[in-house]
Amino acid sequence: MAYRLGINTGFAVNRYSEPEEWTKIVFEAGAKYIQFTADLLNVSLPDQIVLEQSDRILNSCAKYGLEITSTFTGAFTRVNHLAHPDKAIQNYWIEWFKKFVDLSTKLGAKKVGSHFGILTTKDDNDPIIKKERVNQNISNWHEIAIYAKSRGVECMLWEPMSISRELGETIPKCKELQDAVNLNSPLPFKLCLDVDHGDISSKDPNDLNPYQWLENFVNDSPVIHLKQSLNDKGGHWPFTKEYNERGKIIPSKVINILKNHGIEDVDLVLELSFRERQPIDSMVLEVLKESVDFWKDSITN
Numbered sequence: 494m495a496y497r498l499g500i501n502t503g504f505a506v507n508r509y510s511e512p513e514e515w516t517k518i519v520f521e522a523g524a525k526y527i528q529f530t531a532d533l534l535n536v537s538l539p540d541q542i543v544l545e546q547s548d549r550i551l552n553s554c555a556k557y558g559l560e561i562t563s564t565f566t567g568a569f570t571r572v573n574h575l576a577h578p579d580k581a582i583q584n585y586w587i588e589w590f591k592k593f594v595d596l597s598t599k600l601g602a603k604k605v606g607s608h609f610g611i612l613t614t615k616d617d618n619d620p621i622i623k624k625e626r627v628n629q630n631i632s633n634w635h636e637i638a639i640y641a642k643s644r645g646v647e648c649m650l651w652e653p654m655s656i657s658r659e660l661g662e663t664i665p666k667c668k669e670l671q672d673a674v675n676l677n678s679p680l681p682f683k684l685c686l687d688v689d690h691g692d693i694s695s696k697d698p699n700d701l702n703p704y705q706w707l708e709n710f711v712n713d714s715p716v717i718h719l720k721q722s723l724n725d726k727g728g729h730w731p732f733t734k735e736y737n738e739r740g741k742i743i744p745s746k747v748i749n750i751l752k753n754h755g756i757e758d759v760d761l762v763l764e765l766s767f768r769e770r771q772p773i774d775s776m777v778l779e780v781l782k783e784s785v786d787f788w789k790d791s792i793t794n
Contacts, residue, residue, distance in 0.1 A: 497760045499527055499763070504518075504766060506530070508767075508777065512550040516550070516559055522778060523782055524763070525560060526562050527554070527560065528565055528764075529563075529600060530565055530566065534550070536596050551601075560601065564604070568766070574589075574590075574611070575634065576629065578626075587633055591641075594637070594640060594641045594646060605649060605650065609674075611660075612626055612659075634651075634678075634682070648715065649681070652718070653667040653691075654690055664691075664700055668709070686706060691703075704750060707751075712756070717761050719747075719762060719764065720732075721736040721740035722740055722741045723739055729766040731781075747761075747791075748792065763788070767780070
């Protein structure tokens with residue numbers, strides 16, 4: 494059974510920019526596996542910079558015995574990209590994702606992902622245009638997937654979000670989009686399921702229940718984003734004593750769902766972010782370590 498506890502590198506953005514620093518933080522926090530986020534190395538930088546930085550990342554991971562198992566977009570790439578109304582901008586992002594695939598495979602990742610696409614408010618409020626945008630997104634993703642398959646990627650990942658504009662915000666809508674993107678797809682599209690997502694305006698309580706999301710999608714989610722979830726879904730909260738006393742996410746309940754569904758291979762990724770405020774800005778390692786320790790016993794038992 495391979496339940497890999499990892500860390501998403503969003504914590505490091507503008508805080509630990511050098512590969513030697515953020516890999517050391519991951520190691521000292523007690524994790525071995527990494528979901529690398531695009532914000533740490535934008536593939537639109539000159540090729541020589543991407544080459545030099547990726548070599549440093551690989552060398553630092555080797556030094557600390559770390560493994561990059563997946564890659565994902567991040568805060569700086571949380572834009573319309575493939576859902577943009579302008580075709581020229583869509584094409585830019587198609588080429589950007591192909592470069593990101595190249596970086597991902599060089600770093601050893603076999604799973605590459607992003608949010609599915611973000612609609613403008615105008616497009617989201619027009620049912621006809623929205624349908625066109627979703628179909629546009631699927632077509633664009635399939636073009637990227639053709640390239641990713643040629644580079645040895647095993648599956649593409651997309652993340653169900655929490656509002657209509659960002660897609661997959663309820664259990665039924667997530668199922669519908671998952672079926673649509675996999676129809677005639679050159680590669681399997683799987684979920685990077687976030688236990689803190691789901692539309693708080695939904696009238697169905699299941700859409701606010703992380704365990705219902707897991708029950709519905711765990712068989713199609715090789716990567717699960719972990720953070721402590723409160724009723725307002727208001728932040729990427731860590732698994733510290735303060736938040737665990739109020740939060741919904743209990744490791745043993747998550748693990749039991751995995752086991753009950755016969756899931757033997759999954760990346761459990763801590764996706765924590767920290768505001769640029771003191772004291773939390775100076776407590777990143779401490780909080781990451783407490784969160785890793787909180788999960789380790791449940792994963793190993």
